[in-house]
Amino acid sequence: MSVLVYTENWDGRFKKLSNELVSYGSKLAEMLNTSTTVLSIGKVDEAELKSLGKYGADKIITVTDEKLATLDNRAYTAVIAQVVEKEKSGIVLLSNNNTGKAIAPRLSVKLKAGIASGITAVPEKTSPFTAAKKVFSGKAFAKFVIKTDIKILTLAQNSYEIVEKTGQAAIESFSPSVSNDLIRTKVINVEKQTGKVLLTDAEIVVSGGRGMKSPDNWGKIEELADLLGGATACSRPVSDEGWRPHEEHTGQTGKIIAPNLYIAFGISGAIQHLAGVSSSKFIVAVNTDKDAPIFEAADYGIVGDALQVLPKFVDAVKELKSL
């Protein structure tokens, strides 16, 4: 009845979300008095695989079948199901990122296992298995009870504190059976931006709304994000207008994020926007309207024109960092 954690890799490397998953999986294993197994699909070197032992992985299963070089949801589901069967896993944990969202529901059907997605904390109870998750786009929490023997969980990014341990992980390779006719998707082109902090990974996010007046004013938003090692985001009207790409839209129908610090310039804070950012640890708001709803969600605020405040903000950060 082990806990199985699936983490993808990014060009052979794991990232913070992998460590969060393993930490969370290890905590679950502790609650259930069992062990933590991690499944990695794709080429990852031994040192990188072993690094997951630091977060509580007891065993790491690595699958390097060439047919799995790109993500085919149907094939990945079949492979993970084979590992679940081999390991007799009682819980399967994935990230609630795009990959997890693509695979977890398929796995749920394949294993006839109930799913609680986007959870942010350890289960309240393990019998009956009850985990709280956000519903209505963060406006409420629901206590999800999973009634099946095998349970699938997806963990929201940036929501579980990494815990370092002293354990060593054993590495084991596994050759799944992957029939060729399972894979009907073919990746024909990949476009990747390098060197930019991803919005969903970022600890600090600097965001702009309609109060920024024009896409030409985004230079300072980018400068501040760079200075703070963060990512840039925007509100829905800004992406709808085409001022910024849709990938930056943060809110109910865009990205849901949970950075340590979210700084909003010229965003009034419509309920749909707040749904996407309310899990941030600290929120800073700069807006001309003192009654704007963003100030109800914010920890710190300035009532003022974003275009006036932003350059001063940049200068103050430079000064504090003695640049």
Added chain:
Amino acid sequence: MKIIICISNVPDTTTKVKFVDNNSAFDTTGVQWIINPWDELALTRALELKEDANNPVSSVTVVTVGLKTSEPTLRKALAIGADDAIRVDFQPGDAYSVATQLAEVLKNNPYDIILNGIESSDYNGSSVGGMLAELLDMSSISAVSGIKLQGEEIKVTRDIDGGKEEISITAPFVGIVQKGIAKEPRIAAMRGIMMAKKKPITVVEPVAVDSLTEIAGFELPQSKAACKIIDADNVKELVELLRDEAKAI
């Protein structure tokens, strides 16, 4: 080529969420119901594909799982431009029970492209589309932000961390779509609303299914402490607070 979009009937995104019966049920009093925003974008893209004469798209259908009360949402989809609609007469339970009902409809009625929104704005499970694909033993592509047709070949853009992939596939497949798939949802015109009244809604009897999960209760988040307001002439003080008090920079 036939396209079907699975539609969820959800509370308007501006709804103030409340619960009744000792926090065990969502309070629907005064709630306006809409097409789930991602499903609406999927429908918009499907209609764009059909309208392009180069594409071999013959029809765009919408399907929902819900009681008769969900029909106004289907009518809205018909008014926007869907050709016909199907409603499975079933009070939705969990994602699995909904996906099972949809799978029954689609097993009896093959479609080439099956589209779902990546999540619904009520329970945010991101589950129904993937479950449906597995129930139908069909390929699925998730996080889709673009679909183009080139004869029989379907070119799908999938968002990945920090980039995009272009994927080639042939029908049938399940596409699970997110923002970017269409620029803006279409708004029904008066002519569309009039025509929608005459378009067919087929009502299908549900199959028996057990839920895999249930909800034991709801809670509202705790309200936040008051915002600390700093003078606009003293931005430096704010930055110092972020460093020294919040320890966030």
